[in-house]
Amino acid sequence: MDPRQVTASDLVGCRYRYVQRQHFPDVPPTDSSVARRQRADAELQAMLALLPTRRGLGDGRRKLFLRVDLPGADDPDDAELSTLAAIAADATLITGAVFTGSDAGHRWRVVVDVLVRREDGNYAPVIVSNHRVARPDKHSVMQAVATNRLGLSRPLEVGYRPRHHVVDGYRLGLAARALAEIGRDSGRGGAIGQDRTTVFLTDTAGFQPALTAALEAGWPIVARRVKECATCRFWSRCEPELVAADDISLVLPGDKARDFRQGGITTVTGLIDARAGEPSALAAAWRSGTPLLRRLAAGAVTGPHADVEIDVDMEAYLDHGAYLWGAFDGADYHGFATWEGLGGAAEAENFARFWDWLMTRRADTHAAGLTFAAYCYSANGENHWFRSTATRFGGRRFGRVVVPELDEVDAFIASDEWRDVFVWVRRHLIGPHGVGLKIVAPEAGYTWADEGFDGEDSVHTWRRAQAADETGMRARATLLRYNEDDTRATAAVRAWLRDGAPGVPSAEDF
Ligand code: SF4
Structure with a gap:
């Protein structure tokens, strides 16, 4: 894949990862992320095995059904052309579909686990998520369809409430944009969560404003330590950058340093010199390699006890x-x-x-x-x-x-x-x-x-x-x-x- 192409996951969490990917495209993924990818691939294959391959006995002969399986992320060059060809052939289910597009000066790319043709000839993108995508709720109604009847059965109303996950919304939003570009967007999309047997459907229009804002937000020009750094493949590149800048995020990651930054304190040294109580003590402890400190106002340390x-x-x-x-x-x-x-x-x-x-x-x-x-x-x-x-x-x-x-x-x-x-x-x-x-x-x-x-x-x-x-x-x-x-x-x-x-x-x- 072209490292310049933006994916949905580049738009959530640390956006500096995208910048570092341009600078260091050859830095390999961490062992953890390889393991995570293998797990996701295995779970995707298990889900694909649940999808129908032909119409069922009770579907009647007039019901047309064509499933096209594409290589998805494994096919960097021809995947989009193959996707468009399958759509042109009016395939009922297209797995491993790929779209690219352009917004706010960025080329983006999205892999859609399943495209489902609806009765009006338009398509709904369906993604497999590792999140729980809906929760039972007797006061709410969603549309859902069994995974093994996708493309064959109409959705039913079920008593569930959607659970929103930003990255899932961005994937569906990008897919809907690509489908709209070719005049085949249904306005609906679906997600298969940890219960692989059910597809929950939703409108995709609601994802677009946030997606537009994320695409237009620009990219950071310097690293800033956040929680994800602990498992990020670029840490060996970002840490020296942060240390050279003596960046305050080395001690106060994420938003924790916001007030200090607004007050003009952006370095660890500045934080130590500010003598601002515990944050300054933490900075000094970080500098000296001291892992723990007793809090200022906590009194003598004690622990709980029972017989x-x-x-x-x-x-x-x-x-x-x-x-x-x-x-x-x-x-x-x-x-x-x-x-x-x-x-x-x-x-x-x-x-x-x-x-x-x-x-x-x-x-x-x-x-x-x-x-x-x-x-x-x-x-x-x-x-x-x-x-x-x-x-x-x-x-x-x-x-x-x-x-x-x-x-x-x-x-x-x-x-x-x-x-x-x-x-x-x-x-x-x-x-x-x-x-x-x-x-x-x-x-x-x-x-x-x-x-x-x-x-x-x-x-x-x-x-x-x-x-x-x-x-x-x-x-x-x-x-x-x-x-x-x-x-x-x-x-x-x-x-x-x-x-x-x-x-x-x-x-x-x-
Ligand atoms: S190491 Fe941290 S700051 Fe650097 S790209 Fe990764 S998450 Fe972002």
Whole structure:
């Protein structure tokens, strides 16, 4: 692909990536992004396998159906010509379609996973998204069609509400522009989300104003550190640029430095010299390589305490479901895992077993007249899957264990027996690279068995863990070890907080 062509993803997040692609077209993608691309390709192929290849028995002979499969992104030169030829042939479904166009002085390119011919001869672009594209909502109505009836059945009205994702809207918007250019735009588009069996339809006109603004917005001329830098292939190019400029984003990424920039402070040195409290202390800490500081107004560092303490960590595969609930009770690790497909009975039963174990430990503690607390580090994920699992499976019984109802998990989340150690850490500590578990636990003396194993590795390893062969068994062991390490690291941080976070200097000293 011509690196100058703009794609929908160039228009979201860091726009300097597009600039760097022009400067350094040969910088290879990171291992994580290769793995992500492979996963997306596999999921796209699985979705394409669901599409109809011919009309069904009940469709009648007069219903014409022609499916054309094009190479899509793999065919840089002829893809657009092939797409136009398939449209000219009135194909019902065209997979791997490619369009290019021009707006605001930019050539752009979009790959459309499926083009669907409608009864009036116009086309609707359909994209496969890794997001959840709609949520059940009895007060809303959307049109949807089963993936395996795309191009054959009329859409039905369903009680769902769309979930908007900017990049998905830009892809559909670009495709609609290209179709309008050749007079074949239907004004409708579709998205297949994490539920690959359903296509949700929407109007594409609503995407155009934001798309126009994004295309006209221009490109940055310098790097500025943002969250995405941590996984970006151009970091080795941008970091020296940022360091040479002593850019304030090295300490305060994204919008965090906006007020300082508006006040004329654009460098780390300027921030240190401003003596502006914690931000200046953070800048000085960054300069000296100090990972953590005690906050100015937090008083002495302390940690939570109960007689019986359990540290919990959960692993989920994307938005599909939670496959592992792990707990460390101060002596042993207990891992509750399912390696079967998520979203069904196996996931529900696994959670029911974990919940039963946790609630039994709690009840035994109460019966002994002792206090109980379960902890995790940054509870958002755990809370989401507590609630999601209860919403989907609440009340289902598996032998002697049962999935709790939503009100039961909500009561637990709101109780003083479910505590977020991350909240506690943030109350007392700051760090120039944040206060995530991977930053704080080493300061508390804890190291992981699998150095550098991150969320992307976890997703990738889960896919390998599906196999029942030796590779799959190794992947399962890795995921359990990783989860156990996180629970033990959380326990180590708690103990260290209770000791007053020894060795961490005060922000006052910086
Ligand atoms: S490293 Fe950061 S600033 Fe540079 S292109 Fe990537 S995301 Fe943008």
